[in-house]
Amino acid sequence: MAGTSMAGGGARKKARIEIIPLIDVIFFLLATFVLFTLSLNKTEGIKVTLPQSFTGEARRTEGTATVTVTEQGTIAWNKDFINLDEFLTRLKVFHSQNPDGEILINGDAEALFNAVIYVFDEARKAGIEKVKVETKVRAAGR
Template sequence: MHGGGGSGPGGVKRARIEIIPLIDVVFFLLATFVLFTLSLNKTDGVTVLLPAVETSVIRDTAGTVTISVTDEGALAWNKDLITLDEFLQRLQQFRRDNPDGRILINGDERAFFAQAIYVFDEARKAGFTKVFIETRTK
């Protein structure tokens, strides 16, 4: 007598876990995670909504300080909210400690353009030649 085509007792099929599609899914998730983490902007500034551009490039943050301009116009030195006087003092101190240091400006896309230009201008007056404006990729 034929048992109905099944391989198990009484003609019942056993469940099998197919490993090949599982490996494909795991590799897809791994690749997605890696690409996502590479696209993150790793700066030390406060959280702001950066302007989106098509030519954004990830920068090395070694030897840099991040100055953030929030949408309310407040300034932050890395993660510390500071006043204009503190900004000028810290800028001069950073110049003394790091004569070849770089400045990253994190300006919220809703911030006043004049605030970001003020930070840019003061950094150049302090003698910094490497001043960058941070953006995100569209």
């Protein structure tokens, strides 16, 4: 008989590849990848050590520009390091393109307070009313 194993040296049973367990593994990996991707927090600025706050809130991404003030006091627009003249120009262009736009100040915890206030003031002078400071959530009781 074809396809069966006989004790006396007959035909061997043909091997089958089971595809259902393979599909299960692929769907599990796909679901894991999707969940991991959704949990990522998109950061627009340069990586700095953020100050902590109890009252932080979620931020929007559309119509938002991130201005980073590093520990040394240098300024970056999103991820591009710029000088003060370029900063003022970008503020004006940003406000003309996004009248309801928002500036997110991403200042290092060790940055000079003066530099952060400068960014805040210049954004307000350019007509941008929504200026926020990015922080990380402080642990309760600290």
